[in-house]
Amino acid sequence: MIRFRRVTKVYHGNVYAxxxxxxxxxxxxxxxxxxxxxxxxxxxxxxxxKEELPTNGEIYIADTNLSEIKKWxxxxxxxxxxxxxxxxxxLPNKTVYENVGYALEVTGRPRRIIEAYVPEVLRLVxxxxxxxxxxxxxxxxxxxxxxxxRAFVNxxxxxxxxxxxxxxxxxxxxxxxxxxxxxNNTGTTVLMATHDQDIVNTFKxxxxxxxEGRVVRDQLRGVYGYGS
Amino acid sequence: xxxxxFYFLREATTSMRRNMALTVAAVxxxxxxxxxxxxxxxxxxxxxxxxxxLKYRVDEIRxxxxxxxxxxxxxxxxxxxxKMPEVKSVxxxxxxxxxxxxxxxxxxxxxxxxxxxxxxxxxxxxxxxKDPKYNKAVAQRLMNxxxxxxxxxxxxxxxxxxxxxxxxxxxxxxxxxxxxxVVVAFAIVAVSLVxxxxxxxxxxxxxxxxxxxxxxxxxxxxxxxxxxxxxFEGITGAIVGIIVAIMIHSWLMTKVEAAAEANLISTxxxxxxxxxxxxxxxxxxxxxxxxxxxxxxxx
Numbered sequence: 278m279i280r281f282r283r284v285t286k287v288y289h290g291n292v293y294a295x296x297x298x299x300x301x302x303x304x305x306x307x308x309x310x311x312x313x314x315x316x317x318x319x320x321x322x323x324x325x326x327k328e329e330l331p332t333n334g335e336i337y338i339a340d341t342n343l344s345e346i347k348k349w350x351x352x353x354x355x356x357x358x359x360x361x362x363x364x365x366x367x368l369p370n371k372t373v374y375e376n377v378g379y380a381l382e383v384t385g386r387p388r389r390i391i392e393a394y395v396p397e398v399l400r401l402v403x404x405x406x407x408x409x410x411x412x413x414x415x416x417x418x419x420x421x422x423x424x425x426x427r428a429f430v431n432x433x434x435x436x437x438x439x440x441x442x443x444x445x446x447x448x449x450x451x452x453x454x455x456x457x458x459x460x461n462n463t464g465t466t467v468l469m470a471t472h473d474q475d476i477v478n479t480f481k482x483x484x485x486x487x488x489e490g491r492v493v494r495d496q497l498r499g500v501y502g503y504g505s
Numbered sequence: 506x507x508x509x510x511f512y513f514l515r516e517a518t519t520s521m522r523r524n525m526a527l528t529v530a531a532v533x534x535x536x537x538x539x540x541x542x543x544x545x546x547x548x549x550x551x552x553x554x555x556x557x558x559l560k561y562r563v564d565e566i567r568x569x570x571x572x573x574x575x576x577x578x579x580x581x582x583x584x585x586x587x588k589m590p591e592v593k594s595v596x597x598x599x600x601x602x603x604x605x606x607x608x609x610x611x612x613x614x615x616x617x618x619x620x621x622x623x624x625x626x627x628x629x630x631x632x633x634x635k636d637p638k639y640n641k642a643v644a645q646r647l648m649n650x651x652x653x654x655x656x657x658x659x660x661x662x663x664x665x666x667x668x669x670x671x672x673x674x675x676x677x678x679x680x681x682x683x684x685x686x687v688v689v690a691f692a693i694v695a696v697s698l699v700x701x702x703x704x705x706x707x708x709x710x711x712x713x714x715x716x717x718x719x720x721x722x723x724x725x726x727x728x729x730x731x732x733x734x735x736x737f738e739g740i741t742g743a744i745v746g747i748i749v750a751i752m753i754h755s756w757l758m759t760k761v762e763a764a765a766e767a768n769l770i771s772t773x774x775x776x777x778x779x780x781x782x783x784x785x786x787x788x789x790x791x792x793x794x795x796x797x798x799x800x801x802x803x804x
Contacts, residue, residue, distance in 0.1 A: 356721035366716055383722035385509060
């Protein structure tokens, strides 16, 4: 589903964010990307979304070479890749329902689709009772659920989560990863960047460890690090 | 697409309400530049009309006589003129007739008539040509006739009607040139003001734009509300401009038309001008939003 072939990304001519990265992530897989800040996790995601272009190497998403996707078609790529962030990125002046519906609205989906999809996905994330709440009336965990619902309402084949539990306390974090697992079980490939050792060790998923831009470990059913 | 059009319109109006003062400023400067454009258009059109209206007198030159010319000298000059093959007819207007005509022309301003002492007006021949192109040649042949009066520069007083036409055209030409520069300057200010309002609108919605990109909204979908906003400002400016231009027209031009005894600006021309102003307004709006979008929405 996601293939990196000897991908190198250099910023400003000499800053190596990723170096010679070759990774295969299969359809329906769930993988943690771990590593300290600055190890290249965010660049990894930006390359998948074609927000950045690789300096060297090739990236394939669902067997399409990203370098062959024309600029104007990038939005259609992004519809296939849902995104969740540490800071939720919800619109404060819109309700839960509107925030999730917004993702469908701005991709030009008709109202009847919005009315059918939004309640369903909010039921999936467990927020059916908060449709009309505003983001600041929700807890951090609930806000992250809304943002997951928004990322997933389009039914994308891939979901990227960049430190989704970074702002949450441990009890809520588990719930969020459980939700991602649930989404993974519907057939969506899930990629989650994190440096939450507890989470990685509890869920026993594939672990791809980045260090200074290189893949130093790729392990099925792994734990956070050899030392822990 | 119908759903989208509604969405874009709603987004645009919300955004304009949010930046009311700026929007009003942009609309005002747009309308100001369009009022100027309309004014210049009307003056130039009226000038052309005036010139055309005067054309029927274009084949006539006026030859002014010295006061001391005797009846014989006068007849001799008349015969001399009438002998020329280019001349169609000659009409003599005596000093008295000239004064009568003058009094008739200024009958509404008795103070001007009161100021006249005696009769300062010269007698004249109105010489009608078979074709206006002979004006110069005929005048040339009259240059050494002693009966014709001389102005303070020693030039024979032979008046060509083209002088009036040329003067009108020269003035409208000057207004056209200066007006064009001023209109362009104002249009540039209008475009940058529209651009600023759109920039503010983009800034106010930067989070939404980020999320729109994130969930895969196309660039055009992101751009449309801002283009609608810019074009709407341009059209509103144009409508205000048209109203003001028509007011100026009815207030000012009717006076000029009354003096010229001609309908210089037809309704058809006003309609055409209105369409032009709306078109230019739309262009101003579209350009303004285009500049803002190119600089502030990176894809």
